[in-house]
Amino acid sequence: MILELDCGNSFIKWRVLDVGDTRASAEGVVGSDLALIDSLVALPGLLLTRCRLVSVRALEETSKLVEALHEAFGVAVSCAVPAREMAGVRNGYEDFERLGLDRWLAMLGGFKLARGACLVLDFGTAATADFIAADGEHLGGFICPGMPLMRNQLRTHTRKIRYDDAAAERAMERLSPGRTTAEAVERGCTLMLRGFVLTQLELARSYWGDDFTVFLTGGDADLVVDAVPQARLVPDLVFVGLAMACPLS
Numbered sequence: 001m002i003l004e005l006d007c008g009n010s011f012i013k014w015r016v017l018d019v020g021d022t023r024a025s026a027e028g029v030v031g032s033d034l035a036l037i038d039s040l041v042a043l044p045g046l047l048l049t050r051c052r053l054v055s056v057r058a059l060e061e062t063s064k065l066v067e068a069l070h071e072a073f074g075v076a077v078s079c080a081v082p083a084r085e086m087a088g089v090r091n092g093y094e095d096f097e098r099l100g101l102d103r104w105l106a107m108l109g110g111f112k113l114a115r116g117a118c119l120v121l122d123f124g125t126a127a128t129a130d131f132i133a134a135d136g137e138h139l140g141g142f143i144c145p146g147m148p149l150m151r152n153q154l155r156t157h158t159r160k161i162r163y164d165d166a167a168a169e170r171a172m173e174r175l176s177p178g179r180t181t182a183e184a185v186e187r188g189c190t191l192m193l194r195g196f197v198l199t200q201l202e203l204a205r206s207y208w209g210d211d212f213t214v215f216l217t218g219g220d221a222d223l224v225v226d227a228v229p230q231a232r233l234v235p236d237l238v239f240v241g242l243a244m245a246c247p248l249s
Ligand SMILES: Nc1ncnc2c1ncn2[C@@H]1O[C@H](COP(=O)(O)OP(=O)(O)O)[C@@H](O)[C@H]1O
Pocket: 007, 008, 009, 010, 011, 012, 013, 029, 123, 124, 125, 126, 147, 148, 218, 219, 220
């Protein structure tokens, strides 16, 4: 069995696949290395042979996790590394190693699935957009605060914005102007994300007309999906790219 990990700034997304299978036999989202190991240990009949991982965390942090996995399951971990070019996609950053690896893998996955120009939008801790032309050239992208950062900035830097998770969840039943603080903030930040999406779509149209595919991924992609009916919601897009960047051979 293969363990795949996507270590973002807030959460570790994990899944377990049988060798030769593309569908996960188990998967989850956890907040820490410890919680990850606990979730895996709790799986009946787990027999890991390989592990592949992508991380946007600090090197020491990632190394610690790799070591913990080796210790717990005796498994070798292969980590995605930056590349100037892969699978027909050319990294557009001036310094290719600076491009976030989660963005790079989502781009590889998107270009493979689209077989043409694509706009990859990822809604995690940060919201990111990346533009890949039909010939595989990465034109670059944008990084903005995602939902968790927007919400927390408001909570941290104001005196009177305070509400609990239950109120936040209730607030999202619709997007009309808020009549409570929770509604005003949650809906306001959601509309910011949707505005971001619409701006990216406009730019993509100016490059490619209607001839491009839009991918939505990341934990908060659901918040914007209604704003882009033509988009493909692919929650595991980073994992598609991870399998390409870390083949098991
Ligand atoms: N099952 C889930 N577990 C945790 N967070 C989730 C889940 N589904 C959606 N989210 C939301 O996804 C966001 C984090 O997205 P994610 O792509 O995991 O970020 P990152 O890659 O930066 O860690 C948070 O705002 C969180 O509320």
